[in-house]
Amino acid sequence: MLKSWKLKEIVLMSLFSVVFGIVYLLFVHVGNIWSGFIGPIAYEWIFGIWFIVSIICMYIIRKPGAAVVSETIAAAIEVLLGNAVGPRLILSGLVQGLGAEAVFAATRYKRFDLWVLMLAGVGSSVFSFVYGYFLGGFSVYSTGYVALMLGIRIASGAMIAGVGGKAVADGLLATGSLRGYAISRSKKGEARA
Amino acid sequence: MRFHAPKRVRLVHKIIQFEQVSFRYPDEEKWILEDLSLTVLRGERVVINGPSGCGKTTLLYLCNRLYPDNCDGVLNGSIKIFGKDSSSFIPGEINHRISTVFQDPDSQFCMQTVEEELAFTLENLHVRREEMEKRISEVLTLTDLSEFRHSVIQKLSGGQKQRIATACALIMQPEVLLLDEPLSHLDPYTAKKYVEWLDELQQKRSMTIVAIEHRLDLWGDFFDRSISLKENKEPPPFDKRKSSKQDDVSLVVNKVSAKSFLQETTFSLNRGEIAVLAGPNGSGKSTLLKALCQLIPSSGSVEPKLLGYVPQSPEFLFLTKSVQDEVGFGGGINVDEMMTRLQLFPIADAHPFAVSHGQKRRVAIAAMLSDGREVILMDEPTSGQDAAALAELFQLIDERACEGTTFLIVTHDMEFAYCLADSVLLMRDGCLTGKFEAGAMWSDEQLLLDHHLLPPKEVMHREACFA
């Protein structure tokens, strides 16, 4: 899978994963404090932030695997820096990345507009929720509560990861430093058309 | 996939061969290289020159095959390396035989410490583990860098990084060595030593050396041949300027010290004074300037607070999306004139991050000069500049000083310093040894040598006459 990748794309992806791994960890601590007061639902509002790297990387690089791999690395970095969930988190990173990847794969890596990015955020939300339901012990909660959690998470995935991720990547594109990556090639193509 | 084939399978004489090569970046209309043909033979020492921004670095990237793959550039014509078409090599193959020292000392490393960086290179070459240790200490001894073996690369000074980069290139025992302005951040004494051992090394290993260089005087008669990418207009050599120092004080530095390395420093500069700060690589010049601008935590006091500053790596100063905006950012007096004089008009719309190294530095200088600051600090503004830009820079600084701006300039260029400076600040081991009036000090060879400096040519010339 990585054969077709240029080295600079891989390094870029890893560097972003590392940067966002730290951002993630900061937000875990924010979430932790919150959840002490209002319970695990506190995470749901900001859950989208944990999917953002897969969307940014895929949006920039546009090659199969960008979402899964970046999310997994970010999770691994988080673990190394001391996330409470521990090595298991790498698995959840993988699952979240797969969620986004599935959406991109469904468009055959052809479409990268806002809707697709938001859908990818939703994909991550759903995948991660299903995973969380079985492993995180959500099954002890009442159905209504679980449904509420899912709803909030989906909204958060679409807004924070989808819209926010696009905003960050577009901001970067405007600085001109993304020349030589797929994202700016497509922009040129659109301009010509 | 190993490239351990015995070297010189077939004796090719022509190592690098360009035939009518044209190249342009994907977004630009202009061809950077046009119909270029050149040949480099085995064992030759070739220097490539041409004005700043004419595409020398681009040419080098084509030789080691980083381009066109990595930038989607458009390439016409044929490039043959080791007698084979360059696109027919498998990735990495060329880089096992050709090694490169890049231009910007800040951005050519991938590991944390010097030792790891060297080991990484050896691992790529599939060197056996038992042999690694030997080769690492060998190359470090050769380049006289053994003391840095366990240093963290990011914490070294600009010049030190540049030397490490050469060590990393040499450990590959390459057939061809590509050097992109390897002396630009070295102090004069180290530069001279560098040329000497490169000379020895080339004779021992009979490498082919292709270097890019603006200023050939440091190299003596090292090169066999020079290739000019564009005709250089020979600018007038600069003359020693008249001092414009006024009587009132404009910069007062009181007991500034920083991060355990920089000792307490106290000095002051007058209005219109041009002071040159010089000293060996790693003596703390950049650190001092950063401390003066409060870019790093420091104690002591500096008056005035707001200084103009051109850093050694100018990139992090850039805030806007085009060169034009960048120069005009601080309110800007006569932006257009500044752009014309520093030859920035051709790239006015380019993104400041996507221009050549020398151009980046000039953009930062132009931005600072048109900001109208009272005091301006410049960290190696001369490095990577061609003769024309250097002359223009000299003029600009001279004019501004006459209008009452104070300058503190770090440079390794002794000619430039000699003609420009009213006074010279010398540094060694993080400690300011003193402020000297320009004049007598230029012929105090012991003092100069203690600070890894060499007397400028003019002084040497004069002494030869007197002798």
Place this chain on the structure above:
Amino acid sequence: MNPSVKFLAITVCMFTMAFFFDPWTPFVFWIAVLVLQVFLSQINWKKWLLFMLPFFVTAFGYFWTTLVFAEEQSGPVVWSIWNMHITEVQLNHALSLSFRVLAFSSLSLLFAFTTNPVTFILSLMQQLKLSPKIAYGVMVGYQFLPVLKDEFVQIQQAHRLRGAAQEKNALQRLLGIRRILIPMLAGAVRKAERAAFAMEARGFTGERRSSYFQVISIGKVDVVLVVLFLIVLVLSCTNGLWLS
């Protein structure tokens, strides 16, 4: 200890834990991990406490929300406040989840505090056959972290130096961060590109290497520690047998 082995051991422990819903298993396990930690590693306890603190809060959060929102309402009531009745099953679930949080967090802190990221990546590459392209990519990324941190401060200062407007109130400052974040990420992109150039220029192709300068090996210590971990795991899972 070999980081990959440690990683696998900890993962196994955590997965096993996830299937137990009684309060004793995670509790015993948590205590055992703490004991191991005290005897076998030099940890800065102040730092550890600082990191653990949020997790205590979380554990408490799990505790009371599980009590309030839990689905199962069966079993004998053990405790009632006002008109809320807390059953034994609920209480057990709540305690179990909270202890699980504590057990997991101390286990992962144990991993984080005793593992050097660089050795971990090297070991992943050498023992678990991670692709060198990714391994070195991550390593380069990781090494840029301190640089990026410095850069964050420097960009801020440079903006001030260039005379960019200073924000007064908190909201503007928050928006101002965006102005720093984008140049910083742009800087990161360029660094990534240059680092990739440098790697390629040093002959890196991403293929497997035939020898390593820094060899990470698996030794006797690893075996002993894994056995120790398994004993702890088995003991805590079978606590029903020996505690009752």
